[in-house]
Amino acid sequence: xxxxxxxxxxxxxxxxxxxxxxxxxxxxxxxxxxxxxxxxxxxxxxxxxxxxxxxxxxxxxxxxxxxxxxxxxxxxxxxxxxxxxxxxxxxxxxxxxxxxxxxxxxxxxxxxxxxxxxxxxxxxxxxxxxxxxxxxxxxxxxxxxxxxxxxxxxxxxxxxxxxxxxxxxxxxxxxxxxxxxxxxxxxxxxxxxxxxxxxxxxxxxxxxxxxxxxxxxxxxxxxxxxxxxxxxxxxxxxxxxxxxxxxxxxxxxxxxxxxxxxxxxxxxxxxxxxxxxxxxxxxxxxxxxxxxxxxxxxxxxxxxxxxxxxxxxxxxxxxxxxxxxxxxxxxxxxxxxxxxxxx
Amino acid sequence: xxxxxxxxxxxxxxxxxxxxxxxxxxxxxxxxxxxxxxxxxxxxxxxxxxxxxxxxxxxxxxxxxxxxxxxxxxxxxxxxxxxxxxxxxxxxxxxxxxxxxxxxxxxxxxxxxxxxx
Numbered sequence: 001x002x003x004x005x006x007x008x009x010x011x012x013x014x015x016x017x018x019x020x021x022x023x024x025x026x027x028x029x030x031x032x033x034x035x036x037x038x039x040x041x042x043x044x045x046x047x048x049x050x051x052x053x054x055x056x057x058x059x060x061x062x063x064x065x066x067x068x069x070x071x072x073x074x075x076x077x078x079x080x081x082x083x084x085x086x087x088x089x090x091x092x093x094x095x096x097x098x099x100x101x102x103x104x105x106x107x108x109x110x111x112x113x114x115x116x117x118x119x120x121x122x123x124x125x126x127x128x129x130x131x132x133x134x135x136x137x138x139x140x141x142x143x144x145x146x147x148x149x150x151x152x153x154x155x156x157x158x159x160x161x162x163x164x165x166x167x168x169x170x171x172x173x174x175x176x177x178x179x180x181x182x183x184x185x186x187x188x189x190x191x192x193x194x195x196x197x198x199x200x201x202x203x204x205x206x207x208x209x210x211x212x213x214x215x216x217x218x219x220x221x222x223x224x225x226x227x228x229x230x231x232x233x234x235x236x237x238x239x240x241x242x243x244x245x246x247x248x249x250x251x252x253x254x255x256x257x258x259x260x261x262x263x264x265x266x267x268x269x270x271x272x273x274x275x276x277x278x279x280x281x282x283x284x285x286x287x288x289x290x291x292x293x294x295x296x297x298x299x300x301x302x303x304x305x306x307x308x309x310x311x312x313x314x315x316x317x318x319x320x321x322x323x324x325x326x327x328x329x330x331x332x333x334x335x336x337x338x339x340x341x342x343x
Numbered sequence: 344x345x346x347x348x349x350x351x352x353x354x355x356x357x358x359x360x361x362x363x364x365x366x367x368x369x370x371x372x373x374x375x376x377x378x379x380x381x382x383x384x385x386x387x388x389x390x391x392x393x394x395x396x397x398x399x400x401x402x403x404x405x406x407x408x409x410x411x412x413x414x415x416x417x418x419x420x421x422x423x424x425x426x427x428x429x430x431x432x433x434x435x436x437x438x439x440x441x442x443x444x445x446x447x448x449x450x451x452x453x454x455x456x457x458x459x460x
Contacts, residue, residue: 037409038416040436045416048437077430077441105433160405160432 005225009184041163075103102170117266124255138170139283154273189290197292222320229318241288243280273300345371351381352396378402419458
């Protein structure tokens, strides 16, 4: 029997279609063809990118030169531009403003063929530090209300370049998804005087059926009402509404757990395209009792068609309890396959 | 000596339009109707600048761009597309400029002039 499930934060319904239940091996994942040729993100090609706004690892002071371990650059062809005023206007029932924003690319590694799932935790920690450092910096600009941090991996998930990178966009408005999460979690908090995410964590740890893995500070679960097969959330165990306020040692702990999560996913469904998005509190907000920052990882294994667009319902052929089971059972003791790095 | 421009685009009408305008500006313009042909013409004429369409049958402009920059990293390449959304493709960063096709060719002329300075 199919099952309708409701996301307790957003009130969004999804359908678990167990008749057509899919195991990891049932998904056909097309391996991206490595196109080769010139890569604008590789060391030595720094002059093809806009001037960097952040770099780690260089042991000399000359910017936009090789020697870096991570680099953040503004988007060369940005969708939103950094200069100018918002100039908010009304036009009858409609609202508009200038397309002000900051669109940046985080080049996560100097190695062209180092996939995110195979990065050492130390490198992942650098990626998370860069998310924090750029968010803090952009948060000083009063025009911006939110910084959305995301990663696309694989062509099907929107990544056009195989050199591992993630992106962030500073926005002058709060994205609708974050507003809905803030409203949903506040509604729960008003009723129960507890953070819904903290309640979810307690429940999932107690029962364990949707728990993928955990360490002392973080855990990974498959959510009760996932939009996608093998959707996962990574959350801090202790309540915190702001990713950027996390203490340094926790970044190391997060990177260790995230590395494990990525290796589990990649072993379960090799080369699966995915998106992940950081959900955190608005810029400059005080600590929020009702909201809990987290990452949402969405493997790209299903397509949205008319029903999904029209209803907002997602049809998921893999129950999250089964997905968590498959992910938990992965044996990570054997070393992951190693791609030959270009540099 | 005239600067050489190679235009790679699968639309002949674009060849006529761009060739006329750029020759008026004093450039020597060579054309190719596909990425594959464009790479061969590139080898034979060694242009000073390439204007490259993105959406072409066979080898698309992004592939051609990556190959051209692999051969000659400092070659100025201007992407010229009817679509703005290819800008989201980070592989386009290897280009030196991105121009959305329009009947007004002032932007193209200015970009060519800037990169052949």
